[in-house]
Amino acid sequence: MNSTVKKNFTQKLFLCLAGAALLTSCVNKQADKTYDDAVDIPVNQQMLAELTSPPNVPTPVGKRKAKKLIVDMEILELEGEMTSGVSYVYWTFGGTVPGSFIRARVGDEIEFHLKNHPDNKLPHNIDLHAVNGPGGGAESSLVAPGHEKVFSFKVLNPGLYVYHCATAPVGMHIANGMYGLILIEPEGGMAPVDREYYVMQGDFYTEGNFGDRGLQAFDMQKAVREQADYVVFNGHVGALTGDNALTAKTGETVRLFVGNGGPNLVSSFHLIGEIFDKVHVEGGDLINDNVQTTLIPAGGAAIVEFRVDVPGTYILVDHSIFRAFNKGALGMLKVEGEEDKQIYSGELSDKVYLPEGGVIQSMPGSKEKKEEITASSVEERIKFGKDIYGRTCFACHQADGKGIEDAFPPLANSDYLNADVDRAIDVVLHGLTGEITVNGKTYNSVMTAQNLSDEEVANVLTYVYNSWGNSKKEVTPEMVKAVRNK
Ligand code: HEC
Numbered sequence: 001m002n003s004t005v006k007k008n009f010t011q012k013l014f015l016c017l018a019g020a021a022l023l024t025s026c027v028n029k030q031a032d033k034t035y036d037d038a039v040d041i042p043v044n045q046q047m048l049a050e051l052t053s054p055p056n057v058p059t060p061v062g063k064r065k066a067k068k069l070i071v072d073m074e075i076l077e078l079e080g081e082m083t084s085g086v087s088y089v090y091w092t093f094g095g096t097v098p099g100s101f102i103r104a105r106v107g108d109e110i111e112f113h114l115k116n117h118p119d120n121k122l123p124h125n126i127d128l129h130a131v132n133g134p135g136g137g138a139e140s141s142l143v144a145p146g147h148e149k150v151f152s153f154k155v156l157n158p159g160l161y162v163y164h165c166a167t168a169p170v171g172m173h174i175a176n177g178m179y180g181l182i183l184i185e186p187e188g189g190m191a192p193v194d195r196e197y198y199v200m201q202g203d204f205y206t207e208g209n210f211g212d213r214g215l216q217a218f219d220m221q222k223a224v225r226e227q228a229d230y231v232v233f234n235g236h237v238g239a240l241t242g243d244n245a246l247t248a249k250t251g252e253t254v255r256l257f258v259g260n261g262g263p264n265l266v267s268s269f270h271l272i273g274e275i276f277d278k279v280h281v282e283g284g285d286l287i288n289d290n291v292q293t294t295l296i297p298a299g300g301a302a303i304v305e306f307r308v309d310v311p312g313t314y315i316l317v318d319h320s321i322f323r324a325f326n327k328g329a330l331g332m333l334k335v336e337g338e339e340d341k342q343i344y345s346g347e348l349s350d351k352v353y354l355p356e357g358g359v360i361q362s363m364p365g366s367k368e369k370k371e372e373i374t375a376s377s378v379e380e381r382i383k384f385g386k387d388i389y390g391r392t393c394f395a396c397h398q399a400d401g402k403g404i405e406d407a408f409p410p411l412a413n414s415d416y417l418n419a420d421v422d423r424a425i426d427v428v429l430h431g432l433t434g435e436i437t438v439n440g441k442t443y444n445s446v447m448t449a450q451n452l453s454d455e456e457v458a459n460v461l462t463y464v465y466n467s468w469g470n471s472k473k474e475v476t477p478e479m480v481k482a483v484r485n486k
Pocket residue numbers: 350353389392393394395396397407408409410411414416417424427428432433434435436438443444445446447448450460461464
């Protein structure tokens with residue numbers, strides 16, 4: 001109801017009278033006028049809304065006139081991968097977590113079709129924070145498996161809004177992934193940018209701990225205590241890393257639509273190596289400039305915009321930092337293009353990754369000894385090792401083992417690694433600091449000691465040795481034990 005644009009329809013009316021012969025064009029022209037009150041904006045045609053899966057967003061609305069917009073959303077309950085080796089039954093809007101992105105404009109009349117797939121087990125509904133009406137639509141949209149509910153609403157307020165399921169137990173439906181974003185563009189659209197992406201954080205509660213293998217059920221106790229096992233962007237660990245990283249080129253402007261589904265945790269959203277030129281605070285009209293970290297409440301959102309100047313890998317994190325490195329809240333934006341030594345000299349400090357400073361810190365061991373599945377063949381060792389790599393090492397050494405220039409040495413085809421197995425075991429067990437040379441390049445950084453069992457160290461190193469052109473050795477738990485006891 002707070003459209004900033006002023007009425008100019010006296011002028012339009014004059015034009016229409018003058019050109020009375022072109023009656024139809026007058027009708028069209030009338031849709032050009034602007035309104036003080038969004039509720040008065042007429043809708044003339046109807047169209048099917050484009051819905052997209054994360055990290056993609058639909059085409060900008062721009063200057064299009066208000067329409068009746070049909071949103072066709074299907075709820076699917078499906079098993080997916082939380083992280084390699086760990087699966088989870090997600091409840092989804094449109095088959096993904098977060099759910100399909102909806103893009104509309106002020107004045108649109110949205111006719112929402114909510115379908116609950118017949119194979120689903122539970123009733124669901126939708127509460128859109130962009131709705132002015134009881135339950136944000138939840139009261140009109142409760143839908144049983146095999147049914148479709150329809151309700152409609154007039155879009156009055158611009159901004160970026162969360163939608164979520166609000167069926168009891170509400171917390172559980174949200175915890176299983178039932179949330180997404182709806183963007184309402186203002187009259188005239190948003191300023192164009194080169195890239196737009198959709199990122200949404202969520203916290204997950206599983207019966208096992210982080211990384212425990214197999215199908216993991218939802219744990220209500222942990223959810224009530226707010227003890228998340230996983231905190232992730234876009235539904236699972238690694239949704240935005242390695243091959244799934246967001247991309248841009250130097251000189252481009254990037255806009256991220258960032259939401260937080262919760263159910264519990266507030267996000268300290270930060271992009272390592274960039275400053276947000278603009279943040280639409282809480283997804284609303286207020287714009288803050290030059291922001292390092294923006295707080296995104298559970299059930300809230302923000303739009304962040306920045307220009308990327310220098311090539312490299314930029315890391316999206318929840319700066320409540322253990323969530324990033326130990327629970328999965330880590331994504332990547334890979335920027336390609338020309339170096340600009342004036343903006344950035346090219347020397348990376350490891351301090352960004354290791355706030356404790358340059359001393360090797362070891363990870364405290366877990367008190368309860370968990371039962372361990374031991375690998376029964378080299379193939380299995382490689383398979384288990386790959387999972388550990390994907391949880392532990394990839395954040396620094398990268399999914400493809402190539403590392404990050406000047407910061408993390410490569411494990412792919414690494415002469416340092418291949419020259420000495422015991423030394424490699426020692427690095428993983430005890431960490432490493434001081435200058436080393438890998439494939440002709442020097443690194444002088446810190447790797448923290450990894451808190452892994454003998455079996456896990458054997459598996460992850462066997463995976464590394466059998467990947468990316470390395471020397472194909474098998475590392476056994478006995479070899480690890482021998483180095484540990486030295
Ligand atoms: C927090 C970032 C980080 C993580 C996580 C990490 N490393 Fe490293 N790693 C480093 C850094 C930094 C160095 C170089 C240390 C130096 O300069 O002395 C290094 C060096 C190495 C080296 C020796 C150099 C080479 O390239 O061959 C090996 C082997 C290695 N890491 C293996 C692993 C394995 C296996 C894991 C997972 C179990 C792992 N690292 C996890 C940061 C990390």
